[in-house]
Amino acid sequence: MTRHDLTSTHCVHAGTGPCDVRHAITTAIVHSAPFTFASTQEVLDYVEGRSDRRQPEYGRMGNPTVTRVEERLAAIEGTERAQLFASGMAAVTTLLLAYLKSGDHLILTSDCYKRTRDFGGEFLARFGIRASLVPPTVEAIEQAIRPETRMILTEVPSNPYLYVVDVGRLAQLGRDRGVLTVIDSTFATPVNLRPLEWGADLAIHSATKYLGGHNDLIAGVLAGRAELVQPVSDLLMTLGGVCDPTTAFLLDRGLKTLGVRVEKQNAAGLEVARFLEAHPRIREVFYPGLASHPQHGIARRLMSGFGGVVTFLVDGGFEETAEFVDRLSIPRIAPSLGGVEALVEQPAVMSFWDLPRHERERLGMYDNLVRLSLGIEEADDILADLDQALQVSRTSHPEKAGTQHG
Numbered sequence: 254m255t256r257h258d259l260t261s262t263h264c265v266h267a268g269t270g271p272c273d274v275r276h277a278i279t280t281a282i283v284h285s286a287p288f289t290f291a292s293t294q295e296v297l298d299y300v301e302g303r304s305d306r307r308q309p310e311y312g313r314m315g316n317p318t319v320t321r322v323e324e325r326l327a328a329i330e331g332t333e334r335a336q337l338f339a340s341g342m343a344a345v346t347t348l349l350l351a352y353l354k355s356g357d358h359l360i361l362t363s364d365c366y367k368r369t370r371d372f373g374g375e376f377l378a379r380f381g382i383r384a385s386l387v388p389p390t391v392e393a394i395e396q397a398i399r400p401e402t403r404m405i406l407t408e409v410p411s412n413p414y415l416y417v418v419d420v421g422r423l424a425q426l427g428r429d430r431g432v433l434t435v436i437d438s439t440f441a442t443p444v445n446l447r448p449l450e451w452g453a454d455l456a457i458h459s460a461t462k463y464l465g466g467h468n469d470l471i472a473g474v475l476a477g478r479a480e481l482v483q484p485v486s487d488l489l490m491t492l493g494g495v496c497d498p499t500t501a502f503l504l505d506r507g508l509k510t511l512g513v514r515v516e517k518q519n520a521a522g523l524e525v526a527r528f529l530e531a532h533p534r535i536r537e538v539f540y541p542g543l544a545s546h547p548q549h550g551i552a553r554r555l556m557s558g559f560g561g562v563v564t565f566l567v568d569g570g571f572e573e574t575a576e577f578v579d580r581l582s583i584p585r586i587a588p589s590l591g592g593v594e595a596l597v598e599q600p601a602v603m604s605f606w607d608l609p610r611h612e613r614e615r616l617g618m619y620d621n622l623v624r625l626s627l628g629i630e631e632a633d634d635i636l637a638d639l640d641q642a643l644q645v646s647r648t649s650h651p652e653k654a655g656t657q658h659g
């Protein structure tokens with residue numbers, strides 16, 4: 254080859270044979286928008302369903318890295334099929350749009366991620382889909398079922414009060430009444446609870462949280478029987494909120510340590526919840542592993558661990574609570590959960606500040622409510638940090654600082 258042969262054509266095509274990644278221990282990241290065919294006949298065989306080729310023609314329809322991680326997620330959930338999405342919200346919205354049509358009714362439970370509630374409860378009304386928001390118990394859900402109810406979507410444990418609906422009874426109710434049951438088990442992780450094994454139809458996760466586990470990616474998962482996931486995958490190919498290969502790789506890497514991370518977070522969660530429950534400056538603690546939790550019995554039956562999130566009410570108003578949060582040195586103030594770094598937030602400020610106080614309180618978002626998500630730091634270090642932050646002398650009077658609850 255002379256210097257002149259180095260044309261742009263050569264730069265693009267020289268030496269490009271198939272890349273053999275079979276012997277790598279890690280999942281290969283394949284960045285390719287289109288996927289090629291050797292001939293028109295190969296295209297015809299593929300589109301007419303005669304070939305055993307699995308790779309679709311275009312990255313929005315499927316990507317080898319993403320597919321591999323989906324297969325691992327399905328195996329982890331103990332089911333046939335998992336579909337990855339660009340975010341947990343892409344999973345939730347694509348699922349609801351795939352299954353619901355004008356005239357249908359959806360049941361959501363009151364203690365749930367705000368944007369899920371906003372989309373299901375308000376946005377879908379534009380398309381003639383009605384929603385009921387009910388307390389997270391099987392009894393309340395059963396009462397809300399109407400002839401046109403098509404789906405029940407609930408979080409287990411719920412956000413931020415960590416209620417635990419009896420998934421087995423709920424799934425049975427769904428089967429009896431012909432209603433699809435979907436469990437958002439982001440807070441549980443498949444390590445602590447596998448809703449499909451209790452009979453739920455579909456499980457959904459914000460993989461941004463424990464599954465990824467390192468606060469460095471945004472992704473969502475839907476898992477269940479292939480025939481139930483397929484309609485959602487089909488719509489995803491049109492709506493387009495797909496997971497990209499690098500994110501899938503990061504998720505794959507995170508999944509390898511899911512078990513050890515969650516075990517540590519479960520242990521720390523229980524220790525922190527017990528410590529806070531005994532602390533004089535804490536009004537009330539919500540943690541499914543505590544005997545005082547209203548659904549502790551259900552949680553013990555369903556879950557092998559109670560997770561790394563602890564929610565509690567500080568004895569004081571807005572200012573004392575903010576001062577406590579600000580005094581913490583290990584947990585950082587941020588809205589997520591489930592990563593290796595501990596995070597803390599006052600939900601009233603982080604997600605509900607746009608609402609007037611009475612409206613926030615109606616939703617349970619009291620000014621003195623705190624949600625702590627444990628990372629993999631040592632529990633003793635977290636306890637010492639909580640203790641020093643709670644030693645703080647009061648800077649303001651509760652009546653000045655706003656309503657407190659508990």
Ligand SMILES: Cc1ncc(COP(=O)(O)O)c(C=O)c1O
Pocket residue numbers: 340341342343345366369408412437439440458459460461471472473
């Ligand atoms: C329970 C639950 N489901 C879904 C979501 C949405 O997930 P994402 O942030 O990955 O879009 C969240 C986000 O916080 C969540 O907490």
